[in-house]
Amino acid sequence: MPLISRQEIEATVKRLAAELNRDYRDKNPLLIGVLKGSFVFMADLARLLEFPVEIEFAILSSYGRGKETSGNVRVVHGLRTPVKGRDIIVIEDIIDSGLTVAHFLEYLRKRRPASLKLCALADKASRRRTEIAIDYLGFPVPDKFLVGYGLDWDEKFRNLPDICALEE
Ligand code: IMP
Ligand code: MG
Numbered sequence: 001m002p003l004i005s006r007q008e009i010e011a012t013v014k015r016l017a018a019e020l021n022r023d024y025r026d027k028n029p030l031l032i033g034v035l036k037g038s039f040v041f042m043a044d045l046a047r048l049l050e051f052p053v054e055i056e057f058a059i060l061s062s063y064g065r066g067k068e069t070s071g072n073v074r075v076v077h078g079l080r081t082p083v084k085g086r087d088i089i090v091i092e093d094i095i096d097s098g099l100t101v102a103h104f105l106e107y108l109r110k111r112r113p114a115s116l117k118l119c120a121l122a123d124k125a126s127r128r129r130t131e132i133a134i135d136y137l138g139f140p141v142p143d144k145f146l147v148g149y150g151l152d153w154d155e156k157f158r159n160l161p162d163i164c165a166l167e168e
Helices: 008-021 039-046 099-109
Strands: 031-036 054-061 075-076 087-095 115-123 136-140
Touching: 008 039, 008 115, 008 136, 031 039, 031 075, 031 099, 039 087, 054 099, 075 099, 087 099, 099 115
Parallel strands: 031 054, 031 087, 087 115, 115 136
Antiparallel strands: 054 075
């Protein structure tokens, strides 16, 4: 049994797109997907946006191959598009401890964007180790290790269309 079915995901991605369409109607934001986990969500979300967008990806290292973040975050692949003066929307798959995205938001803030918002598909709030404001949130999720819809365990299961909790 999936924890979140593809139908629920689809409805939620539509709801998030509607929120973004309302807030960015006359803007031209830069969407930055955090690889690899955000690639499926980003692809679905971006196609529902009704304003002009540009797409970028960043690679952050933190997790290694285990289930815990090391807290030691690096921007491995930065951006080719200048951030200064742009409206930025960071697209994340899931916020867990929050350390990865906190580091990336700080990296972006230093580059002086006009605005900086965070859109995340899932939020494991009970695991948070630093305060993070999620401006556009899909689902609050329980403290379980999730796979599917971009989320992996040891690089596997990213292609599952539903989100499932891994058996311990
Ligand atoms: P954080 O720094 O602890 O918030 O970790 C964030 C990153 O870890 C996410 O962007 C995911 O790529 C990964 N991650 C966190 N929880 C899960 C999970 O349940 N399944 C798969 N990946 C996860
Ligand atoms: Mg990620």
